[in-house]
Amino acid sequence: MPRLRGQRQWRGGGRGRGHHRGPRPGGPLKHARGWGLALVAVGLLVSAAFLSRFVDGSHQSGQWVPDSTLAVWVIPLAVLCQGLAHVLRAKNAQRLLRVVRPTTWRILFSGLSVGFLFNALLPFRLGELVRAHLIGRQMRISRAVVLFTILFERAVDGLVLALCAVGVGLATRAQAPEAAALMLRLAMGVGAASVAVAVLAWLLFTQNRRMLRAVGAFTALLNDRLKDRTRFVLWSIIYGTHVIFRSARLGRFVVTSMGMWVLYLGSMAALAHGFAPGHGALAILGTAVSAYLAVGVPSGPGFLGTFHYYFSELARGLLGIDGVPLGLSLVSWAVLIGPFSAVGLYFLLQRGREQAADAPVALEPLKNKLHRDSDISREFSHFLDEYFSGQALSHVLSTGELRGDFRMVHTFKGGSNASTLLVWDGEGLRVRKVTLPQHLEKLKAQHDWLESRRHLPHLPRPLRELRTEDYYAFDLEYRKEYVPFFQFIHSEDVERGKQVLDRVLDFVDQHLYEHAERRDEPDMLERYLREKVVAKVNDAAALSPTLAALLAHDTLCINGQHYENMGPALARLRANPRALAELASMRQTPIHGDLTVDNLIVRKEDGDFLVLDPNNENAISDPVVDLGKLCQSLHSGYEFLCQVSRAKVEGAVVEYEESMSSRYAELYLHLQRRFETTLPPEVRRTVLFHEAVHYCRMLTYRARINPSSLPAFFATAVRLFNQFNDQYASETSASPLQGEDPSRKRLA
Incomplete structure (x- = not known):
C-alpha cells in the first residue's frame, strides 16, 4: 500500500534498518562506566576539599555549639x-x-x-x-x-x-x-x-x-x-x-x-x-x-x-x-x-557488568511510542510537522493514539484535508486514510470509487469504513513488498520504468476510461478557468503577500528566463480561438484524477503496480487530465519541486533551485513518443494546459504548508502556460491586462 512520498519507507520485521541489539560487553556501557567513575572521583575530591575548608573555617570562627551532644x-x-x-x-x-x-x-x-x-x-x-x-x-x-x-x-x-x-x-x-x-x-x-x-x-x-x-x-x-x-x-x-x-x-x-x-x-x-x-x-x-x-x-x-x-x-x-x-x-x-x-x-x-537484552523486532517500538529499541522519530516526520503547527486533524490522530483506538506505525504525506497512516489495529497492519468530519465528502467519494472497482486489478481494496464524532476514515490492505514508483525509477533499470509506465497507461485506458465521443464544452472550459485557475491564484495571493506582489507585474524573470505573467498569459490564451476550441473539445469519462508518480507503487520482483488515491473532484473528466498529472511529475518535476524549501523573490524576479533526474527526462521522452502514436495533435497540445492548471489548483495548499516555496510553484504554472501558448505563437497576440492598480492587481 502507499509508501511515504519521496522519503524512505517502513519495513517490518527482520534485522534490517531499525533493528537494534543491546550494548555489547566492553562497548558503550564500559566507556560510560569509566566516565561515570572519573566524574565521581573528581566530585569526591572537590567535595572533600570543600568539606575540609568548611570545617577549618568553622573551627576558626568558633561556630561550635557548647556542650552539644548527640545520642x-x-x-x-x-x-x-x-x-x-x-x-x-x-x-x-x-x-x-x-x-x-x-x-x-x-x-x-x-x-x-x-x-x-x-x-x-x-x-x-x-x-x-x-x-x-x-x-x-x-x-x-x-x-x-x-x-x-x-x-x-x-x-x-x-x-x-x-x-x-x-x-x-x-x-x-x-x-x-x-x-x-x-x-x-x-x-x-x-x-x-x-x-x-x-x-x-x-x-x-x-x-x-x-x-x-x-x-x-x-x-x-x-x-x-x-x-x-x-x-x-x-x-x-x-x-x-x-x-x-x-x-x-x-x-x-x-x-x-x-x-x-x-x-x-x-x-x-x-x-x-x-x-x-x-x-x-x-x-x-x-x-x-x-x-x-x-x-x-x-x-x-x-x-x-x-x-x-x-x-x-x-x-x-x-x-x-x-x-x-x-x-x-x-x-x-x-x-x-x-x-x-x-x-x-x-x-x-x-x-558495567550488566548487559541489555536483545531488542524485539522493529514493529514493537513503532506500536509503543515510549519504547526506545530503535530511533523511530523519522517515521512520524509528517505527523509531527502538522501536530506542532496546530493542525486540527493531527490532534485528532494524536488523541486517537492516546486513547488506544489505534497505534500509528508510520505516517505518509497526505492531501490538504486528509492524512494517510500505517496503523496497527490489534489485528494487523492497515493503511488508514483519515479526515475530519467536515471534509469527509472527498474521502468518502474516494472510498466509494475504490469499492465500486474492487474487482479490478492494480487498485487497492478497501477493508472497512470508520465514522466517529472526531473523524471519518477507511482502511486499505497493506502491501509491504511494494515500493514507491519514484524509488523504483531511480533504483532500477530505466527500461523497467518505461515498461511500468506503459502498463499503467494501458490499465487506465482499458479498465477506467470509457470510449465516449468528444463534445464541445466552452462553458465548462470557462468555468474551469475561472474556478481552478483564476480563483485559486487569487485565493493563494490573499494568503501570501509575496504572491500578491508578483501578480502586479506583466512579466516575470524565472531563473533567468523571461515569461508573460499569469494575467497576460491567460489573456493570450483567451484571445486564441484555436486553442480555446481544442481545450473545449472534451471526452467525458471516469478517470483516475490524480495519476502522479507519487500515487504509484511497484513491486520490484515482477513490476506489478498499484494505482493509489483516485480523485473524482475534477471539473473536467477527460483522460488528458490524467496525462497532465503524469507530466506534472515527469516534465516539471513535481516531486523534486516539493523538496524546495524557499524561493527568492525580488521584484519581478523569481529564483529557486531546479533539479530534475535524468531518469525523469528519459521517461518523459518515452511518454512524448507514446503520445505521438496514441493522441491526435489537437489533444496532445492540451496536455501542457492541464499540467499548468494542476499547479494552480495546489497553490492555496502550498501557501498554507510552506509559503516560502509558494513562488516556485506559481512560477512553474506561469512557465507552463507560456509553453502552452507558444504552441500557437504565430496565431495570436495579446496585450497585458490594463486598467488596474498595479499594487492591487488580481486575475480577471
Missing part, C-alpha cells in the same frame, strides 16, 4: 528510616513506569541510587538527569518520559514539604519569628516550583495549542534530523502523560508518598531529638522539615555549606540554640547524603 543510637535509626523511604520511592517510580514497560524494582532502585550520588556531586540536582538516562537506557524506554515521572515525583515531594513547612512556619511565628519567616520563604519557593511543574504537566496533558505552536516554530529552526528527534521527544512526553495518568494507580502513589515522607521526616526528627531531647514535638518536626528545605536548595558539589547555612538558621531559631548547631548540621548532612551515595557508588560499579 549515637539515633544515627542507625535515622539511616534505616532513610533507606526504607528510598525503597518506597523506588516502588513509586515502578508504579508510574510499569505502565510504559514492565520492569523490576532493582533497576529503578539502582537508578535512584546512582542519581542520588550524582545529586551530591553535581550542582542544581543534575543527578536527576543521570537517573533518567540510566533508567531509560536499562528499560529501553523514552528518557524524556522517565525524566517527566521524576519531575512529577519531585513536584509531589515539593507540595508535601511546602505544606508541612507552611504549617510549622505559621505555628512558630510567635516563638521564632525569624526562623518562621525564612521557612515560609523557602516553602513558597518549593511550592512555586512544584506548581510550575504541575502546570507544565497539565499543559502537556491537554496538548495546549499555543505551547505546541511555539515549540513547532522553535524546532523549525533546526536541521531535519534534530527537528524530528526533538519533536518526537516532546510528543513522547505528551504521550507519556496520558499513558501514566490514565493507567497508573495514582491514588496508591499519593498514599505511598505520604508514607515515604513520614519516614523521611522521622529520620531527621530522630536526629533532632537525639541532639536536643528536651524540646517539644513542634520544634523537632520543624527541625526535620528544615533539613529537607535546606537540602532542596540547588547547590553543589556536596552542598554542605549551603545546607548548613539554611539548616542552622532554621534549627537555631526552632530549637532555641544560642550558637550555630554545626554538629547537628554535619550529622544530618552525613545521614542524608552518605549512606545512599555509597549505595549509588556500588550500583555504578556493578552497572
